[in-house]
Amino acid sequence: MLMRRAVMINRPAWRSMLYLQKSATRGTAVSSLQQRSPSQQPLGQASHQPMRQLSQQSSEYSPLPWVDFAAPNLTKTAGKPLKISFLCNSFNGLSQRLYLELLSRGHHVMVHDNPRGEKMTEVVETDQPDLVVCPFLTRRVPASLFNNPARPVLIVHPGIPGDEGPSSIDWALKEGATEWGVTVLQAAETMDSGDIWATCKFQVNRQATKSSLYGKEVTQAAIVSVLKAIDAWEQGVPPIPLDYGHPEVKGELKRKLTVEDRRVDWALSAEDVARAVRACDSQPGALGTLRVAVQGQQLKHEFALFGACVEGDPGMVWDLKKERDVTPGDVIGRRNGAVLVACGQDTAVWISHLKASPKKTSLKLPATSVLPSVDVTSLPIDHCEPLPYGTRPKTFQDVWTTRQDGVCYVHFDFYNGAMSTNQCKRLEKVLCGVEADPDCTMVVLMGGYNFFSNGIHLNVIENSECAATESWANITAIDDVVKAIFSMRSKVTVAALQGNAGAGGVMMALAADKVWSHAGVVLNPHYRKMALFGSEYWTYSLPRRVGSSASEELTNELQPLLATEARDKGMIDDVIGYNAEELNAQIPRMCRRLQLESREILREKQSETSSLWSTLEEHRHQELARMWKCFHDKEYHKRRHNFVYH
Structure with missing residues (x-):
């Protein structure tokens, strides 16, 4: 009989114990794969899958090692510092966040980016770690690694217990799951089938894209699950065998999403189409054939689709449909770069980005850049009327304002946080309008939900006729945005980071009087991975907050930074809550408190004004002189090209 509760054992013994546990039920085991529908079987692979255990009585099972989807103890330090090897396809947002959380607890983490095959074994044997963590790894771990009972190999799988397959989040969103989770597994011969060290579930109650769910809920669940798994291992608590007879194991083996699974049916409602696009966004993208009018001719072409937004004005859709067949x-x-596509049931959906081909050799670009000659009506948006705080437009709009108690919140939700020349100019125009509004006493820069900003738009630059010329136009446009923030001398300005920020996006936030964030934000305050010096007045803003020595360290070491560490360095002013929802709930209260201090803040700002403009102009001139050289250097063009086509 399996254990009903965790028992303290020494670490090397847990493998032997689990073997005995599994053997106890092997005689009555049947394959859960036999009970699955054909659509859930891997294509052509069903007969090759291992048997899964199903015991006859659910009372025989120990509870799964659940962990609450809540903030870990941010002040907790490791009982004993561990050496941990990271194996990951790339050092992505989740990997960076987990890396920083482990460092903050005193552990020593060695990151290995993109290891393959036996190279994994080589780097781990060189590291001689206490354990191995794979936060983002889609490759099989060699048996020589996971068969070592003294050193667990923890796999972070973005799925609920029992979920298997490479398209976990894709299927969850495509099928409209209202609850999903993360499971930390012991690496095993069959991928995603190892013993369960920890698992965490969360609600899917927003219209999330695949990348947004991964960057927000999945990342938070992964953090708490890995911390729970490490804690269990340190205490000698063994993992629970994956058994499909367990009443808490709800997941299934899901085949990889095929091209046909990703193809959009435009005859469905806009909501259904948008859900299909979100399930594949930002990689690999849904597929759909668009019919466009170009110089009077109707042309058809299949594209990869991204950035879906349902149009909420049925009257406008009806009027557009009446104009022609x-x-x-x-x-x-x-x-503003997006196209509106007719769907079934008299609905329509905005698609913000397209790829002319699903292949990696095709760039993801604003839709109208891929369809530059399309003969359709331009539908401008009116920025004059702000919305109530906490709401967003019911149409495609990447820049908008909300208002509450004399505070104007400026939202700029750009795809993946990249800001093109055109987007910068539109944002600058909105900021200038807010500055001239006498009813607004405070301005909060909200950025986007997924990213605050990541600076210039490298994909648009790559697609331009002259990359150096477009790079220059883009950097001067984003500098103008930052200048508009500095220009608000009669209003208190705040940057509220709902999501991660990188390069110029970090420096743009520092132009505000106050910078707030939540604890889940990761900052990358550097440019040199792209062989750039940087601008956005960073040589003024960053040293003013952290000092010259720390500025040099932050921009040269090319390391990510947790919001809490940025606060401790003086880079940002406050960390509020653990995620965007907690931050947003507290922002109005924080603004009311800040309004009590506004007189002193404005007095100090206005006393600096006489010398500020000449100082800023000098910094801008020096930064742009360096950037001009960077934009004409082959290394920048090489790194940018490799980045956008990675």
């Missing part, structure tokens, strides 16, 4: 899949409007 429209069928689902027709492009019927455009706005």
